[in-house]
Amino acid sequence: MTSDLGLSVDAQFTLRRRPNSEKFLDLGFRQLTLALASLVAIVLLAILVTVFQGSREAMASFGLRFIVTSAWDPVNEQYGAFVAIYGTLVTSILSLAIAVPLGVGTAIFITEDLIPARLRELIGLMVELLAAIPSVVLGLWAIFVMEPAIRPALELLHHLLGWTPFFATTPQGPGMAPAILILVVMVLPIITAIARDALNQVPIELRQGAYGVGTTRWGAIFAVILPAAISSIIGGVMLALGRAMGETMAVTMIIGNSLNFDLSLLAPGNTIASMLANQFGEADGIQVSALMYAALILMLLTFSVNVLAQWVVRRLSLKY
Amino acid sequence: MTSSMTSSGRESNTDTSLFDRRPLSFDPKLKRNRLNGLFTLISGLFATLAVLPLVLVLVYVLVQGGRLLSLRLFTELPPAPGLEGGGIGNAMLGTVLVTLIAALIAIPVGVAGGVYLSEYAGKSWFGQVVSFSNDVLAGVPSIISGVFVYGLIVATRVFFGQSYSAMAGGIALSVLMLPTVIKTTNEGLKLVPNELRLGAYGVGASRYVTITQIVIPAALTPISTGVVLAIARAAGETAPLIFTALFSAFWPEGIFNPIATMSVLIFNFAIMPYPAQNELAWAASFVLVMMILAANLLARWLSRLSKT
Numbered sequence: 001m002t003s004d005l006g007l008s009v010d011a012q013f014t015l016r017r018r019p020n021s022e023k024f025l026d027l028g029f030r031q032l033t034l035a036l037a038s039l040v041a042i043v044l045l046a047i048l049v050t051v052f053q054g055s056r057e058a059m060a061s062f063g064l065r066f067i068v069t070s071a072w073d074p075v076n077e078q079y080g081a082f083v084a085i086y087g088t089l090v091t092s093i094l095s096l097a098i099a100v101p102l103g104v105g106t107a108i109f110i111t112e113d114l115i116p117a118r119l120r121e122l123i124g125l126m127v128e129l130l131a132a133i134p135s136v137v138l139g140l141w142a143i144f145v146m147e148p149a150i151r152p153a154l155e156l157l158h159h160l161l162g163w164t165p166f167f168a169t170t171p172q173g174p175g176m177a178p179a180i181l182i183l184v185v186m187v188l189p190i191i192t193a194i195a196r197d198a199l200n201q202v203p204i205e206l207r208q209g210a211y212g213v214g215t216t217r218w219g220a221i222f223a224v225i226l227p228a229a230i231s232s233i234i235g236g237v238m239l240a241l242g243r244a245m246g247e248t249m250a251v252t253m254i255i256g257n258s259l260n261f262d263l264s265l266l267a268p269g270n271t272i273a274s275m276l277a278n279q280f281g282e283a284d285g286i287q288v289s290a291l292m293y294a295a296l297i298l299m300l301l302t303f304s305v306n307v308l309a310q311w312v313v314r315r316l317s318l319k320y
Numbered sequence: 321m322t323s324s325m326t327s328s329g330r331e332s333n334t335d336t337s338l339f340d341r342r343p344l345s346f347d348p349k350l351k352r353n354r355l356n357g358l359f360t361l362i363s364g365l366f367a368t369l370a371v372l373p374l375v376l377v378l379v380y381v382l383v384q385g386g387r388l389l390s391l392r393l394f395t396e397l398p399p400a401p402g403l404e405g406g407g408i409g410n411a412m413l414g415t416v417l418v419t420l421i422a423a424l425i426a427i428p429v430g431v432a433g434g435v436y437l438s439e440y441a442g443k444s445w446f447g448q449v450v451s452f453s454n455d456v457l458a459g460v461p462s463i464i465s466g467v468f469v470y471g472l473i474v475a476t477r478v479f480f481g482q483s484y485s486a487m488a489g490g491i492a493l494s495v496l497m498l499p500t501v502i503k504t505t506n507e508g509l510k511l512v513p514n515e516l517r518l519g520a521y522g523v524g525a526s527r528y529v530t531i532t533q534i535v536i537p538a539a540l541t542p543i544s545t546g547v548v549l550a551i552a553r554a555a556g557e558t559a560p561l562i563f564t565a566l567f568s569a570f571w572p573e574g575i576f577n578p579i580a581t582m583s584v585l586i587f588n589f590a591i592m593p594y595p596a597q598n599e600l601a602w603a604a605s606f607v608l609v610m611m612i613l614a615a616n617l618l619a620r621w622l623s624r625l626s627k628t
Contacts, residue, residue: 018526022526022528025526025528026526026527026528029527029528029531029532030440030527030528032432033432033433033435033436033439033440034436034440034446036428036429036432036433036436037432037433037436037437037441037450037502038446038450039429039433040433040450040453040454040457040498040499040502041449041450041453043457043495043498044453044456044457044460046468046472047457047460047464047465047468047495050467050468050471050472051464051467051468051471053471054467054471101366102366102369102370103370105362105363105365105366105367106363106366106367106369106370108363109363109364109366109367110367112363114360114363114364115364123367123370123371125620126371126374126375127370127371127374128616129374129613129616130370130371130373130374130377132552132553132556132612132613132616133374133377133556133609133612134555134556134557134558134583134608134609134612135556135557135558135559136556136558136583136586136587136590136605137377137381137556137586137605137608137609138377139586139587139590140586140590140601140602140605141376141377141380141381143590143591144380144384144590144598145376145380185373188370188373192370216352216353216355216356217356217360218355218356218359218360219352219356221359239459242459243459245461246459246460246461246462246463246464247461248461248462248463248558248559249558249559249583249587252587253587253590253591273461273463273559276463276466276467277463277559277562280466280467280470280562280563281562281563281566291467292467292471295463295464295467298461298463298464299460299461299464302459302460302461303456303459305459306455306456306459307456310455
């Protein structure tokens with residue numbers, strides 16, 4: 001070995017032991033990053049504990065009735081979060097029902113070569129920037145611009161479908177319907193971005209195969225490309241659902257914050273997040289506890305949706 | 321010989337039965353081609369609809385907010401309800417202060433957490449726990465972070481007996497920033513080629529020196545992109561601040577007192593029945609949106625920088 005390299009080892013190298021200070025620094029740095037990393041888990045745990053501790057009083061007095069009763073009466077200290085839970089679920093699910101076709105359609109439009117690449121990038125950039133607009137600014141816009149603009153359309157809806165309980169009230173400013181629309185604006189960028197990435201990752205061979213057996217562009221999209229990307233898209237939709245359920249400001253500003261239950265989408269409603277935003281600052285006594293209980297329910301809802309999203313992505317992804 | 325005979329024979333007399341020999345031309349009247357065109361149209365329409373809100377929001381914020389842009393806006397306090405004029409100077413200062421507090425907490429913790437996940441954790445169970453917690457924390461609604469800080473800091477008055485404070489607001493925002501910073505740092509560090517680390521070890525560098533002198537500098541652009549995006553998002557957040565930083569009609573009085581921020585100002589003033597306040601809400605939206613768009617474009621430019 002030594003002769004091969006033409007060197008004599010013993011003459012050239014002296015092994016220097018690493019000084020203790022260097023070892024100490026190494027270990028210290030590792031422990032420091034470990035401690036700061038564990039802070040994430042600690043914060044998460046602390047959030048759970050704080051919210052759970054805060055809600056214990058309300059849990060003891062209202063139990064699971066809290067979820068299904070709709071009384072929110074600070075004077076008589078009776079609380080039930082049904083209106084807010086119903087509003088949270090209805091606004092987020094209906095907003096997704098609108099946003100999913102829009103977002104996936106947009107993603108297809110900007111991943112196919114239908115228009116020049118420059119234009120596609122511009123549309124992608126604009127949708128991404130939409131995600132950067134603060135929710136409170138969208139709320140301001142919803143109050144002063146969007147809601148007055150869509151009111152004639154909502155009135156027409158009431159006129160045509162007023163016989164169903166879902167459109168039974170006349171639209172008069174804030175309500176569930178404008179809240180749903182502003183939620184569409186807020187979740188659209190998430191769905192579009194994730195669907196776009198998912199579509200871009202479909203191997204080109206699948207598309208070439210589809211064209212090779214003679215299908216049209218949209219035949220290939222519906223029969224081959226979308227099925228191949230569907231697990232990531234569903235995962236993205238679930239993430240968007242979690243976001244929509246927790247979305248606070250824009251919804252609070254436009255939903256009307258009514259404490260009474262109404263099936264009509266044109267009437268004012270409430271969500272857990274907007275109830276927290278409106279009442280938490282001024283609440284005291286058992287009302288704080290009731291709000292914490294509602295916050296706990298919101299956390300559990302978003303947590304289960306997010307975990308389900310990760311599971312969907314892992315389990316349902318097609319192998320090709 | 322026989323096979324070529326039969327094949328050529330087949331070719332001549334089964335011209336139309338086996339292969340359709342119509343010319344390969346595009347017939348737009350076919351149902352499949354009509355459907356194809358229809359779906360292209362629909363997806364184009366959807367893309368237009370998706371872009372429309374951004375354009376409309378930007379136009380209104382520019383027109384309504386830009387009108388009020390003046391020096392007074394930056395130097396004066398908001399007027400009392402019912403009075404005219406005034407500015408949002410205190411809220412701008414407050415947003416900068418609260419975001420700064422959040423960044424000073426979230427960036428060191430987040431970068432260190434990302435370094436741990438990428439450089440030390442490997443596939444260890446603790447790394448998985450941190451990684452999972454980070455994903456869950458990223459999905460926690462922003463209002464919950466406000467509720468958390470309210471319960472932990474505001475209600476307990478841990479800071480010198482003060483309840484609502486800029487500090488509490490900053491901590492609430494840092495909880496929201498943390499997952500983004502950790503995730504982007506972790507992903508940025510994973511992109512650094514392993515040869516760089518091996519090279520550093522090869523010339524005798526310790527792990528600490530390798531990470532701080534070689535690996536982090538190599539991933540500086542993706543990390544700073546994530547940091548800029550996290551700061552931009554935090555600056556526009558309102559929900560965690562409503563009952564932590566609260567609001568103040570006056571100039572900031574230190575970080576342990578309630579403080580005005582632009583986002584809370586927009587929320588408070590938008591729902592007031594006074595036109596002067598509504599106008600200030602638009603002006604604050606203008607300043608906030610400009611800041612955030614600038615930060616996003618900066619982040620974009622940074623990430624392009626790292627690709628070349």
